[in-house]
Amino acid sequence: MSDTPEPAGAGTDDTAFDRLGRVAAEVFGWHELRPGQAEAMRQVLRGRDTLVVMPTGAGKSAVYQVPAVLLSGPTVVVSPLLALQRDQVEGLSGSDAPDAVAVNSDQAAGETAEAWRAVREGDAEYLLLSPEQLAKDEVLERLARTRPSLFVVDEAQCVSSWGHDFRPDYLRLGHAVERLGRPTVLALTATAAPPVREEIVERLGMEDPARIVAGFDRPGLRLEVRRFRDDEEKRRAVVERAAREPKPGIVYTATRRETEEYAARLAELGLSAVPYHAGLRAAERSRAHDAFLDGESDVVVATSAFGMGIDKPDVRFVLHASVPGSPDAYYQEIGRAGRDGAPALAVLHYRPEDLGLRRFFSGGRPDPRVLADVAARIRRHGAPLSTARLRELTGLSANRLTATVNLLEEAGAVDTTDDGELVPAGDLRPHEAADRAVEVAEARRRMERSRLEMMRGYAEATGCRRRFLLGYFGEEYEPPCGNCDTCLAERAREEEGREEFGHLAQERGDRDEAPRPDAGRFRSGARVLHREWGEGLVMSEEEDRITVLFDTVGYRTLSLETVVGQGLLTLAEGAGD
Incomplete structure (x- = not known):
């Protein structure tokens, strides 16, 4: 579906649709385009900025690959991982x-030179780059001379500071688009809740974009949660489940050490299991990655570093040995199972104490002294200052400097020129700029913690897990799904009740039909006002609770009875229009 109306006439552009269909079939061998793909391609071909949110495995790459053949000028694809580029x-x-x-x-220098020659002379249509490459002036200058027609941002959730995959270098991409002559921008992501979508559009400077959001539901994916109090009991359960389920599969852990430990325990059972984490050498990660994709290993035990670009259709299970940091991360990781359409399994092994470890990972506070120092140096310079020169002056690493500058820019203390250089903004003194930047960082931390609480909500939900997860992404779903542990347990109880006490099933049905308090007031998508937390957006509703994304404190799940009984929420002005 598209949540932005198309301009007049867009839906009758049969010629464009026919051309796209011919290219898809004749060039790529795709004889049928999915509805979301076809609509997005048509918008790109028309030169309209487009945001595409499609589940993993739904064919997002095709959205740029097909229209690029019909556009004049090369297509720039920003891709965060070298393995994904390859x-x-x-x-x-x-x-x-x-x-x-x-x-x-x-790459070696000769390989890089050959790539630039191929793009310059028209021998290559697609140029894949990391966002770090686009932070270099010389790269942007060479690229601008090729006059690209399309600028694609893959894994676009990395643009959003609210996104679970946030990467500071992605924030400079909006400036890169301007320096390249403002080609059409296409943003692609599999996991973007509504606030993340809005920030992607804003950060990339997308102009009146088409927003094409495919359904998030994966009906063939069975959702389960198993709860534990003892850590060793949980570890045994993870190993036993991975051993007995059909292969191949993925086990996600919270730490690097755990990847090694679980892989060793699975190997003791005779399985081919390999660990994968960011602490391994690049060659080791590449071997583990390739062995899994080639079917040489049964199980990969990984941290979240094993993520983007895992294109293996026959993964039969994804087990989480610990709670991920957000529903965004969880949905993306379980989305690697069952991409071939066959039944697959996603099990979260949940121990409430594990949430404390995640809170530790989400900690970290920016140093006000560093923020003030960077702000002061930019202001004292008196002229636009390059990031390279600022690194020399401050001695900060590239990543830390980028994160610091981004916070100062969000705080309104720094601007970036069209040439990518830094200039002071406003009249904030350095310590004031640092204080405001710390406030920005604190708001980000509050959002991270609220998303972690949403994972607690998912793990402890008594209703349909599919409804809970889809509601987080702003998609309504009517339970029961028939393929999660809570719905299956409820169905079993009802069947047992009908056999033994037929009248109880009828009573249950009567209770289900009973109106819940003020059910119609706080529907999904409504803007609401809380007495303490201010404005928010209702993301989902269940029988007895609603989940609201508040502008200041992030996600909160509220008891409907309490909300109504104490008058905690009202509809925001205009929400009922």
Whole structure:
């Protein structure tokens, strides 16, 4: 579905649709386009900025690959991982599509020079780059001379500071678009709740974008939660489940050490299990990645580093040995199971004490002294200051400097020129700029913690888990789903009740039909006002509770009885219009 109306005439553009269909079939061998794909391609071909939210495995890459063949000028694809760039280049080489090349830090100088030549002379249509490459002036200058027609941001959730995959270098992409002559912008993501979508549009400077949001539901994916009090009992359960389920599968852990420990325990049972985490050497990660994709290993035991670009359709299970930091991360990770359409399993092994570890990971406070120092240096310089020169002056690492500058920019103390250089903004003194930047960081921490509480809500939900998860992403769902542990347990209880006490089932049905208090007032999508937390958006509703995303404190799940009984919420002005 699209949540932005198309301009007049867009829906009757049969010629464009036919051209896209021919290219898809003749060049890529795709004889049928999915509705979301076709609509997004048509918008891109018309030159309209487009945000596409589609589940993992739904064919997001096709949205840029097909129209790029019909556009004049190269297509720039911003991709965060070298392995993902490699997979996309190899995937395109296996079709009749135009050539694709990558420019990254792993290449030899000769390979990089050849890639630029191919793009410059029109021998390559697709150029894949990391956001770090686009932070370099010389890269932007060379790229601007090629006059790209399309600027694609893959894994666009990395743009959003509210997103679970946030990467500071992604925040500079809006400036890169301007320096490249403002080509059409296409943002692609599998996991973007409504606030993340809004920030993607804002950060990339997208102009009147089409927003194409496919359904998030994966009906073939069975959702389960198993709760534990003892950590060792939980570990045994994870190993036993991974051992007995059909292979291949993925086990996600919270720490690097746990990947090694679980992999070793699975290997003792005769399974081919490999660990994967960011602390391994690049060659080791590459071997583990390739062995899994090639079917040589039964199970990968990984941290969240094993994520983007895992394109393996026959994964039969994803087990979480610990609670992820957010429903966004959880949904993306379980989305790697069952992409072939066959039944698959997602099990969260939940111990409430594990939430404390996640809170520790989400900690960390920016240093006000560093913020004030950077703000002062930019202001004292008296002229636009390059990030390279600022690194020399401050001695900060590239990542830390980028994060610091981004906070100061969000605080209104720093601006970036069209040339990518830094200038002071407003009249804040350095310590005031630092204080305001700390407030921005604290707001981000509150959002992170509220998302973690949403994971607690999912784990402890007594109703349909599918409804809870989809509601987080702003999608309504009418239970029962028939494929989560709570719905299956409820159905079993009802069947047992009908057999033994037929009248109880009828009473249950009568209770289900009973109106809940003020059910119609706080529907999904309504803007509401809380006495303490201010304005928010109702994300989902269950029988006895609603979940609201508040502008200041993030996600909160509220008892409907308490909300109504104490008058905690009112509809915001205009919400009922």
